[in-house]
Amino acid sequence: xxxxxxxxxxxxxxxxxxxxxxxxxxxxxxxxxxxxxxxxxxxxxxxxxxxxxxxxxxxxxxxxxxxxxxxxxxxxxxxxxxxxxxxxxxxxxxxxxxxxxxxxxxxxxxxxxxxxxxxxxxxxxxxxxxxxxxxxxxxxxxxxxxxxxxxxxxxxxxxxxxxxxxxxxxxxxxxxxxxxxxxxxxxxxxxxxxxxxxxxxxxxxxxxxxxxxxxxxxxxxxxxxxxxxxxxxxxxxxxxxxxxxxxxxxxxxxxxxxxxxxxxxxxxxxxxxxxxxxxxxxxxxxxxxxxxxxxxxxxxxxxxxxxxxxxxxxxxxxxxxxxxxxxxxxxxxxxxxxxxxxxxxxxxxxxxxxxxxxxxxxxxxxxxxxxxxxxxxxxxxxxxxxxxxxxxxxxxxxxxxxxxxxxxxxxxxxxxxxxxxxxxxxxxxxxxxxxxxxxxxxxxxxxxxxxxxxxxxxxxxxxxxxxxxxxxxxxxxxxxxxxxxxxxxxxxxxxxxxxxxxxxxxxxxxxxxxxxxxxxxxxxxxxxxxxxxxxxxxxxxxxxx
Numbered sequence: 181x182x183x184x185x186x187x188x189x190x191x192x193x194x195x196x197x198x199x200x201x202x203x204x205x206x207x208x209x210x211x212x213x214x215x216x217x218x219x220x221x222x223x224x225x226x227x228x229x230x231x232x233x234x235x236x237x238x239x240x241x242x243x244x245x246x247x248x249x250x251x252x253x254x255x256x257x258x259x260x261x262x263x264x265x266x267x268x269x270x271x272x273x274x275x276x277x278x279x280x281x282x283x284x285x286x287x288x289x290x291x292x293x294x295x296x297x298x299x300x301x302x303x304x305x306x307x308x309x310x311x312x313x314x315x316x317x318x319x320x321x322x323x324x325x326x327x328x329x330x331x332x333x334x335x336x337x338x339x340x341x342x343x344x345x346x347x348x349x350x351x352x353x354x355x356x357x358x359x360x361x362x363x364x365x366x367x368x369x370x371x372x373x374x375x376x377x378x379x380x381x382x383x384x385x386x387x388x389x390x391x392x393x394x395x396x397x398x399x400x401x402x403x404x405x406x407x408x409x410x411x412x413x414x415x416x417x418x419x420x421x422x423x424x425x426x427x428x429x430x431x432x433x434x435x436x437x438x439x440x441x442x443x444x445x446x447x448x449x450x451x452x453x454x455x456x457x458x459x460x461x462x463x464x465x466x467x468x469x470x471x472x473x474x475x476x477x478x479x480x481x482x483x484x485x486x487x488x489x490x491x492x493x494x495x496x497x498x499x500x501x502x503x504x505x506x507x508x509x510x511x512x513x514x515x516x517x518x519x520x521x522x523x524x525x526x527x528x529x530x531x532x533x534x535x536x537x538x539x540x541x542x543x544x545x546x547x548x549x550x551x552x553x554x555x556x557x558x559x560x561x562x563x564x565x566x567x568x569x570x571x572x573x574x575x576x577x578x579x580x581x582x583x584x585x586x587x588x589x590x591x592x593x594x595x596x597x598x599x600x601x602x603x604x605x606x607x608x609x610x611x612x613x614x615x616x617x618x619x620x621x622x623x624x625x626x627x628x629x630x631x632x633x634x635x636x637x638x639x640x641x642x643x644x645x646x647x648x649x650x651x652x653x654x655x656x657x658x659x660x661x662x663x664x665x666x667x668x669x670x671x672x673x674x675x676x677x678x679x680x681x682x683x684x685x686x687x688x689x690x691x692x693x694x695x696x697x698x699x700x701x702x703x704x705x706x707x708x709x710x711x712x713x714x715x716x717x718x719x720x721x722x723x724x725x
Contacts, residue, residue, distance in 0.1 A: 310341045371399065411469065428452070433473045496514075
């Protein structure tokens with residue numbers, strides 16, 4: 181009787197479960213179909229009836245991209261032209277010039293030429309403005325200029341550029357540009373090796389392994405792995421790098437999605453290189469994605485001490501989906517979780533504030549997790565270091581100086597005023613800092629803070645309403661108050677800004693390699709890392725060993 185009752189009630193419960201899933205699926209399907217039909221009829225009506233000639237392709241492109249902007253910044257639509265450009269940039273048949281280039285306010289600026297690559301060999305320097313490529317005048321060219329500098333190996337590209345007000349010509353001879361994932365490694369002292377990992381490309385784990393092996397052959401007995409500024413890359417490479425330091429079959433990261441097939445557990449699959457060598461990792465606010473997988477996993481497994489500042493918090497997984505007519509969608513499908521169960525993602529794009537910005541969990545709502553040795557760690561997005569260093573955090577004023585090229589442009593002027601500096605390391609004095617502030621005023625540098633932008637918009641609106649003269653005095657007073665506040669912020673963060681100026685100066689004369697060589701002797705975060713590694717008791721206590 182009891183068994184019969186169980187069966188009698190169990191079957192309807194299971195059936196109702198299937199019914200619920202079926203109803204839910206049908207309702208979702210109906211809602212999607214309904215909205216597609218509404219949009220289709222609207223789109224046809226607009227293109228048929230609008231007073232002026234419409235461009236259906238452009239309208240649709242904007243509609244799709246604005247729709248996806250409501251989700252997260254990583255879910256992106258590529259139209260046919262975008263897909264072609266992407267394929268060109270990612271095949272071995274095409275090359276680059278070996279330089280970081282930015283386009284701002286219509287100007288194409290060399291930000292950093294890499295040593296012994298085409299741009300460097302052609303004599304281009306940071307700060308040069310490219311104004312012509314081949315026969316194309318860039319003033320009239322609004323498309324993606326990178327396509328103008330692509331071609332097969334040994335292709336020649338003629339350019340014109342402006343340097344310090346004068347126009348010059350140069351010829352770039354293209355070659356294969358394969359930037360290193362490990363741009364630098366070396367010994368800080370007799371026992372401490374240092375490895376910089378700048379990205380997680382397909383060679384990242386192999387280059388890290390080779391650097392580690394070479395440093396050990398040179399006598400290194402402990403390692404500092406620098407992930408500052410590393411934006412991430414391939415998840416499999418992150419797992420393989422962890423595998424250098426932890427045994428086979430360890431869980432490194434899991435992805436969780438509402439769709440079962442996107443749930444994945446990534447484990448180490450190789451024999452490790454060294455599971456005992458003391459390891460310290462440096463992260464900062466620009467260490468993201470795969471960098472956070474490595475630092476978060478090795479923290480959870482108590483395999484490395486993490487120092488620096490909280491990492492970026494990019495814990496969303498994307499995959500490409502091919503669409504009709506050669507278009508493509510890159511879509512977020514899951515979230516990353518560390519071995520202890522922490523979610524790496526910081527910003528919640530499903531819950532936005534009244535201004536449409538993604539919200540971030542407050543520290544009072546962080547959840548606690550346990551590492552293998554029982555240490556308490558918290559979520560909240562990104563990886564919180566075991567030892568937080570104030571100097572690793574970048575101040576808001578420094579962010580704006582970098583974003584809007586205040587430091588970059590000052591150092592360009594400095595470089596041409598000091599042509600014989602060579603490999604000498606200058607001291608950035610108070611007089612230099614004063615000169616920097618004067619340079620910002622001379623060039624009418626705009627910090628573009630949210631307040632400053634809002635104030636300028638207010639004046640623009642006042643001009644339209646013809647009340648700008650009435651508020652001119654108050655506007656100038658507010659502008660002066662903002663300028664005074666910015667001056668105070670510059671002075672309060674003087675040492676940080678001096679350090680950033682020095683970093684940029686060293687790169688101009690000695691490239692990135694010179695900057696890393698300077699770091700291993702002078703960088704405060706690296707010095708702190710060495711201090712921790714020099715004290716086994718402190719190192720083991722931090723890991724609760």
